[in-house]
Amino acid sequence: MKVSNLGYPRIGAKREWKKALESFWDGKLDAPGLEKRMKEIRLDHLQTQRLKGVDLIPVNDFTCYDHMLDMATMFGWVPKRFNHQGGPVPLQDYFAMARGKQDAVACEMTKWFNTNYHYIVPEYEEEMEFSLLENRPLKAFREAKEELGIDGKPVIIGPYTFLKLSKGYSSGQFENLLNRLIPLYIQMLGELAEAGCSWVQMDEPVFVADLSKEDMKLAKEIYNQFKRAVPEIHLIIQTYFDSVEHYEDLISFPAAGIGLDFVHGKTGNLDSIRKYGFPADKCLGIGCIDGRNIWRNHLQETIRFIQELDDFISPREWFLQPSCSLLHVPVRKDQETDLDSVLYRSLSFADEKLEELHLLKQALSHGSESISEQLNAAAEALDDLSTHEMRHRPSVRKHLKHLREEEFNRKSPFQIRQQIQREYLQLPLLPTTTIGSFPQTPEVRKARRKWRIKEWTQEQYDEFMQTEIQKWMQIQEEIGLDVLVHGEFERNDMVEFFGERLGGFAFTKHGWVQSYGSRCVKPPIIYGDIEFRSPMTVKESKFAQSCTEKPVKGMLTGPVTILHWSFVRNDLSKKEVAAQIALALRQEVQSLEANGIRIIQVDEPALREGLPLKKKNWNHYLEWAVRSFRLATSAVDDRTQIHTHMCYSQFDDIMESIQQLDADVISIEASRSHGELIQTLRNHSYKKGIGLGVYDIHSPRIPSADEIKTQIEHALLVCDRQLFWVNPDCGLKTRKQEEVIHSLTHMVTAAKLVRSEIARNV
Ligand SMILES: Nc1nc2c(c(=O)[nH]1)N[C@@H](CNc1ccc(C(=O)N[C@@H](CCC(=O)N[C@@H](CCC(=O)N[C@@H](CCC(=O)O)C(=O)O)C(=O)O)C(=O)O)cc1)CN2
Ligand code: MET
Ligand SMILES: [Zn+2]
Numbered sequence: 001m002k003v004s005n006l007g008y009p010r011i012g013a014k015r016e017w018k019k020a021l022e023s024f025w026d027g028k029l030d031a032p033g034l035e036k037r038m039k040e041i042r043l044d045h046l047q048t049q050r051l052k053g054v055d056l057i058p059v060n061d062f063t064c065y066d067h068m069l070d071m072a073t074m075f076g077w078v079p080k081r082f083n084h085q086g087g088p089v090p091l092q093d094y095f096a097m098a099r100g101k102q103d104a105v106a107c108e109m110t111k112w113f114n115t116n117y118h119y120i121v122p123e124y125e126e127e128m129e130f131s132l133l134e135n136r137p138l139k140a141f142r143e144a145k146e147e148l149g150i151d152g153k154p155v156i157i158g159p160y161t162f163l164k165l166s167k168g169y170s171s172g173q174f175e176n177l178l179n180r181l182i183p184l185y186i187q188m189l190g191e192l193a194e195a196g197c198s199w200v201q202m203d204e205p206v207f208v209a210d211l212s213k214e215d216m217k218l219a220k221e222i223y224n225q226f227k228r229a230v231p232e233i234h235l236i237i238q239t240y241f242d243s244v245e246h247y248e249d250l251i252s253f254p255a256a257g258i259g260l261d262f263v264h265g266k267t268g269n270l271d272s273i274r275k276y277g278f279p280a281d282k283c284l285g286i287g288c289i290d291g292r293n294i295w296r297n298h299l300q301e302t303i304r305f306i307q308e309l310d311d312f313i314s315p316r317e318w319f320l321q322p323s324c325s326l327l328h329v330p331v332r333k334d335q336e337t338d339l340d341s342v343l344y345r346s347l348s349f350a351d352e353k354l355e356e357l358h359l360l361k362q363a364l365s366h367g368s369e370s371i372s373e374q375l376n377a378a379a380e381a382l383d384d385l386s387t388h389e390m391r392h393r394p395s396v397r398k399h400l401k402h403l404r405e406e407e408f409n410r411k412s413p414f415q416i417r418q419q420i421q422r423e424y425l426q427l428p429l430l431p432t433t434t435i436g437s438f439p440q441t442p443e444v445r446k447a448r449r450k451w452r453i454k455e456w457t458q459e460q461y462d463e464f465m466q467t468e469i470q471k472w473m474q475i476q477e478e479i480g481l482d483v484l485v486h487g488e489f490e491r492n493d494m495v496e497f498f499g500e501r502l503g504g505f506a507f508t509k510h511g512w513v514q515s516y517g518s519r520c521v522k523p524p525i526i527y528g529d530i531e532f533r534s535p536m537t538v539k540e541s542k543f544a545q546s547c548t549e550k551p552v553k554g555m556l557t558g559p560v561t562i563l564h565w566s567f568v569r570n571d572l573s574k575k576e577v578a579a580q581i582a583l584a585l586r587q588e589v590q591s592l593e594a595n596g597i598r599i600i601q602v603d604e605p606a607l608r609e610g611l612p613l614k615k616k617n618w619n620h621y622l623e624w625a626v627r628s629f630r631l632a633t634s635a636v637d638d639r640t641q642i643h644t645h646m647c648y649s650q651f652d653d654i655m656e657s658i659q660q661l662d663a664d665v666i667s668i669e670a671s672r673s674h675g676e677l678i679q680t681l682r683n684h685s686y687k688k689g690i691g692l693g694v695y696d697i698h699s700p701r702i703p704s705a706d707e708i709k710t711q712i713e714h715a716l717l718v719c720d721r722q723l724f725w726v727n728p729d730c731g732l733k734t735r736k737q738e739e740v741i742h743s744l745t746h747m748v749t750a751a752k753l754v755r756s757e758i759a760r761n762v
Pocket of ligand 1: 446492520522734
């Protein structure tokens with residue numbers, strides 16, 4: 001029995017990794033300085049894992065930005081626009097692919113399966129040469145060996161997953177490209193074997209998605225080739241986030257081990273094991289500790305579960321492991337000194353999870369009695385949580401039980417609302433707007449910090465916020481935008497902010513998780529029933545509206561997004577928790593309307609992300625997700641315009657459900673995906689207001705008016721101009737003031753140019 005870890009958070013308990021990267025980008029740290037810092041952090045994480053008793057310690061899970069980008073650059077997949085000169089990709093080109101540069105737009109970024117982690121999408125281009133420009137897993141393996149004497153287990157994205165998650169090729173090219181990748185993998189594995197590496201973890205999470213039998217046949221052929229070429233490497237094919245789709249095929253692959261998720265794919269994987277058994281010549285990686293959530297494990301139940309499995313299968317060896325990489329949870333909990341003690345005791349972050357695995361190993365090797373104290377402590381902590389008074393609020397439960405169907409519907413259908421809103425809002429053709437946030441400058445963050453640590457009074461803080469809002473109202477007026485926003489300066493994060501103001505949530509001080517690149521989030525913890533306390537956003541929106549004649553958009557985060565971007569209790573279904581959040585938001589929407597806000601945007605960027613990985617589970621999810629949005633937004637008058645916003649996702653699968661949200665206007669991220677959304681809209685005509693993002697906000701690059709104009713014109717080929725809005729891809733909180741002003745000025749110029757061309761032509 002071994003403890004195996006699948007991946008460790010990169011960011012560091014104090015976000016050292018993030019800080020080093022940002023210093024480098026700001027020019028405060030040079031390249032050797034960055035390399036040095038990264039190495040220290042990397043080694044420190046290996047040390048920690050060794051101390052926690054991990055037998056198979058992952059290496060090459062660390063990265064300077066994203067693990068998919070690492071794979072792509074290692075294979076020489078650098079799109080021409082980055083003008084890479086051959087050889088190992090230098091940091092500068094590597095970061096240019098991630099973040100863009102003035103003469104080259106960044107590579108697309110999208111959700112890693114159903115998580116809030118975003119990866120850089122590898123982009124294939126015709127004529128690309130495939131060669132192993134460097135062997136990163138080998139480097140990582142050697143480093144761990146030389147510096148710490150650790151025999152690391154390199155983690156590599158498997159070829160099937162790598163290619164499935166890439167873009168730029170047609171389905172007919174898939175097999176050919178796969179065949180061209182094989183030699184690179186073989187070279188990589190061969191060099192690892194030569195260096196004395198024995199275990200390699202090949203991540204193939206796409207094996208849990210809806211693949212065909214043909215796919216599995218093709219995949220098996222690859223693994224046969226690996227086995228033939230590098231027999232001495234022990235490959236573990238690792239799956240996660242759901243149950244394996246064609247389990248009976250996967251167990252016949254020539255691998256030394258197979259890793260399964262027994263948390264998020266428990267029923268499916270268990271059914272498969274019951275039906276097909278598990279090969280006695282392979283190791284079973286048993287993902288039994290939740291790598292996606294922060295609750296302590298009920299160790300006794302887990303032991304029982306593994307013992308039951310042991311009754312009917314006899315793998316060569318058991319690997320006790322988290323259900324997936326620990327990338328998705330914060331580093332360690334001992335920094336959380338202000339939490340409710342019952343809640344604190346029921347938590348387990350990455351380091352605690354590794355301790356839990358070690359305890360499981362002890363119990364399973366030496367009997368449960370050997371750790372009975374720890375087992376009882378875990379059971380007791382979870383028991384105390386389940387009887388916490390926050391867990392059950394009768395008023396909320398009662399309200400939800402008695403909802404009437406009309407509470408999920410607007411008063412009139414869209415066509416009627418559209419007429420009424422046109423009168424009420426008096427907007428020009430192709431109205432311009434932004435998605436909500438303006439730069440969260442160091443000054444804004446400092447102000448929040450001073451307020452948080454009580455160095456500033458509420459009045460001082462409010463005054464600062466008003467000044468900031470006022471400044472940006474004026475900037476927006478000068479730029480000539482049509483629908484203004486207050487800028488979200490008062491928010492640390494679009495989810496955490498609401499979590500701090502609603503009943504039933506707790507929030508941590510250091511519970512950071514990587515979202516993309518150096519950007520992190522601190523997901524709030526939903527541990528009780530959710531309750532609206534008092535208006536959360538009215539003060540700022542109302543103030544902003546008092547500064548202008550133009551309509552100000554109120555700005556809320558939707559129920560599905562709050563749910564997905566929080567750590568959620570697991571004694572209630574997600575559907576029930578979403579309904580509780582929706583009910584609270586409904587009251588906020590009503591308060592905004594009552595205070596003269598004529599447009600309210602309810603962001604749902606995580607709607608697509610929450611989509612189950614298997615199609616058969618889609619309908620159920622989409623149904624409750626849509627209903628919760630409607631519950632949150634339907635209480636308003638016909639004349640109040642409801643907007644929603646979504647980003648970083650492929651939308652073609654869910655256009656129908658987006659339509660059913662019945663929002664009057666949706667703004668969607670579109671620019672990094674280079675026109676794919678346009679294709680989607682060609683296939684599904686969308687009959688409500690829509691703004692396709694006209695420029696990428698993740699890049700410091702400033703788009704020209706011409707380029708934006710072209711984007712608008714392209715969009716108008718598929719969108720009705722009477723329904724079209726002009727806006728950036730997403731909020732602007734990560735940008736600098738000057739970048740924002742220039743970009744938005746170009747955007748408004750572009751919109752005006754298109755308007756006047758339309759006027760000339762009719
Ligand atoms: N939850 C969530 N998920 C999301 C998004 C999102 O906005 N929220 N957007 C999409 C992309 N993801 C993103 C995720 C994070 C950030 C982001 O900007 N994160 C910030 C942190 C935001 C935050 O909470 N900031 C705190 C401050 C945190 C902090 O570092 N405080 C320092 C002090 C800071 C100072 O004095 O300057 C400290 O306490 O020591 C605040 O503003 O109050 C960052 O990593 O830098 C952006 C996009 C998808 N998923
Ligand atoms: C990730 S979606 C962000 C929407 C939010 N209103 C913002 O502008 O930041
Ligand atoms: Zn967005």
